[in-house]
Amino acid sequence: MPSSEAVIRRPRADAERNRLRLMEAAKAVFTERGPNAALEEIASRAGVGIGTLYRHFSTRQALLAEVYRHAFEQLAEAAIQLSLALPPLDALRAWLRLFVDYIATKQVVLAALGATGNAAPAPASGPTVTSVMTDLAERAAAAGDIVLNVDPIDLLRALMGVANVNNGPGWQANAQRLIDILIEGLRPTR
Amino acid sequence: MPSSEAVIRRPRADAERNRLRLMEAAKAVFTERGPNAALEEIASRAGVGIGTLYRHFSTRQALLAEVYRHAFEQLAEAAIQLSLALPPLDALRAWLRLFVDYIATKQVVLAALGATGNAAPAPASGPTVTSVMTDLAERAAAAGDIVLNVDPIDLLRALMGVANVNNGPGWQANAQRLIDILIEGLRPTR
DNA sequence: CTATATACGGAGGTCACCTCCGTTTATCAA
DNA sequence: TTGATAAACGGAGGTGACCTCCGTATATAG
Numbered sequence: 001m002p003s004s005e006a007v008i009r010r011p012r013a014d015a016e017r018n019r020l021r022l023m024e025a026a027k028a029v030f031t032e033r034g035p036n037a038a039l040e041e042i043a044s045r046a047g048v049g050i051g052t053l054y055r056h057f058s059t060r061q062a063l064l065a066e067v068y069r070h071a072f073e074q075l076a077e078a079a080i081q082l083s084l085a086l087p088p089l090d091a092l093r094a095w096l097r098l099f100v101d102y103i104a105t106k107q108v109v110l111a112a113l114g115a116t117g118n119a120a121p122a123p124a125s126g127p128t129v130t131s132v133m134t135d136l137a138e139r140a141a142a143a144g145d146i147v148l149n150v151d152p153i154d155l156l157r158a159l160m161g162v163a164n165v166n167n168g169p170g171w172q173a174n175a176q177r178l179i180d181i182l183i184e185g186l187r188p189t190r
Numbered sequence: 191m192p193s194s195e196a197v198i199r200r201p202r203a204d205a206e207r208n209r210l211r212l213m214e215a216a217k218a219v220f221t222e223r224g225p226n227a228a229l230e231e232i233a234s235r236a237g238v239g240i241g242t243l244y245r246h247f248s249t250r251q252a253l254l255a256e257v258y259r260h261a262f263e264q265l266a267e268a269a270i271q272l273s274l275a276l277p278p279l280d281a282l283r284a285w286l287r288l289f290v291d292y293i294a295t296k297q298v299v300l301a302a303l304g305a306t307g308n309a310a311p312a313p314a315s316g317p318t319v320t321s322v323m324t325d326l327a328e329r330a331a332a333a334g335d336i337v338l339n340v341d342p343i344d345l346l347r348a349l350m351g352v353a354n355v356n357n358g359p360g361w362q363a364n365a366q367r368l369i370d371i372l373i374e375g376l377r378p379t380r
Numbered sequence: 381c382t383a384t385a386t387a388c389g390g391a392g393g394t395c396a397c398c399t400c401c402g403t404t405t406a407t408c409a410a
Numbered sequence: 411t412t413g414a415t416a417a418a419c420g421g422a423g424g425t426g427a428c429c430t431c432c433g434t435a436t437a438t439a440g
Binding site: 384385390393397400401403404 | 411412413414415416417418419420421422423424425426427428429430431432433434435436437438439440
């Protein structure tokens, strides 16, 4: 007989397989068609019914978050490496450059970032883009390199603002320049 | 008989009336429901058919642009006044503050700004938000107060980035702070 | 008053979203 | 192996928004 606690079975093999297929299909379709791609196209390209898609990912956001979680985690990883290798201010600057490169290749992320309100879907555990950015900024502040009188995340938002829509070539260079302007603007007055 | 040139009649009175009604309804509905409000609600609130809406404004963008044109023009006006009354850098800073206030009350504009690629729908004639911002920035640069090594419009984009989505209270204060950071960051190194 | 260019309206085709539930299937215990 | 059963599937179909098309209505000019 079943114990008073719900019996835990490991998920069915087909379920797991379909989840993977969906994520692959989603990645391809989002890249091709942008973050508003039709979910039904994703489902059919994955070879499953639309119902299955919704069972696994109850909202578009949830799907986007899963698809880009790896990328987010890499970005967070990089921050740790940079922190170890460089002085605080340089680490911050270098990471912001990565961030811009990142949104350059995955514009889709903007949607994921935007709608959650948080700067990233929280991975099961471990650092988020938000926490990493905050950390880098606070280190630089502690070192006396900058004065932190804004929410660090707003700096990311500013960069995303420049990336957003501005599809004209050169937006990326402009965003990179903005990094330096922002950092210069945060310098303590001497 | 008709001349070889098309005969120009002034628009029918009902057409003009409906256009006005549509714009009023649109303003109300956009304010209430955001920039993705159903166009059919706008039409019905204006007491006209959906076909009439589309005849007057062929896209959502066109409608948004018309509805907010007055506001844009005021913003452009203000720039002129500030230019006359204040030294270049102060004028720039003051105008950016207005810009933030502006997107605070009319978040809807973000959509209008975004999708056109330009920072504003061009009024029939006269200055646009883009031209005004560029002008203010160039004056400040000419006075030697700032070094202009980005597209001035990108500064607006950065501010919009902070405004965007960030509905948590306090975003407006953060955006105002960002203005100072940006300006400080543009200062010539001395 | 009439002719006609102009404007109106909304029915209906299209498309995407999302839910619901009858059917299928993987898993487990016997 | 073989049921029994929980888990998962799939897609039909309701909903809502977009936008076009064209038969009908009407303001205007002469």
